[in-house]
Amino acid sequence: MFKELAGLGSLLKQAREISGRMQGLAEELKCRRATGAAGGGMVEIEVNGAGEVLACRMEPPLVAGGDRELIEDLVVTAVNQALGKAKQLHAEAMQSLAGNLNVPGLDEAMGKLLGGGASGPVDE
Numbered sequence: 650m651f652k653e654l655a656g657l658g659s660l661l662k663q664a665r666e667i668s669g670r671m672q673g674l675a676e677e678l679k680c681r682r683a684t685g686a687a688g689g690g691m692v693e694i695e696v697n698g699a700g701e702v703l704a705c706r707m708e709p710p711l712v713a714g715g716d717r718e719l720i721e722d723l724v725v726t727a728v729n730q731a732l733g734k735a736k737q738l739h740a741e742a743m744q745s746l747a748g749n750l751n752v753p754g755l756d757e758a759m760g761k762l763l764g765g766g767a768s769g770p771v772d773e
Contacts, residue, residue: 685731692723694731698738
């Protein structure tokens with residue numbers, strides 16, 4: 650019985666440590682950047698690791714062409730790509746935060762979370 654209580658105490662200590670590190674992680678994620686692009690780079694969206702859209706850039710010829718539906722489609726595609734990369738940044742940060750914490754099912758959950766994000770490298 651005391652062995653189980655010692656294990657619980659250790660788990661609670663780890664939880665407190667992780668809670669403190671999560672506050673720093675939230676600030677770190679706000680400083681990290683990811684970019685999504687569409688239309689061969691004609692539209693670029695920049696987000697931070699917290700999923701906040703920071704910038705939207707469009708090539709002047711795209712805007713001058715005046716094809717509103719095309720522009721709307723490219724913006725949506727670029728935003729979704731950028732947010733997928735931000736989700737991946739967040740998942741990787743959470744995985745590194747958990748470190749050696751042995752939580753049953755954590756690896757599987759993180760794999761699903763990362764698998765659901767956008768493919769390709771993440772800009773920093």
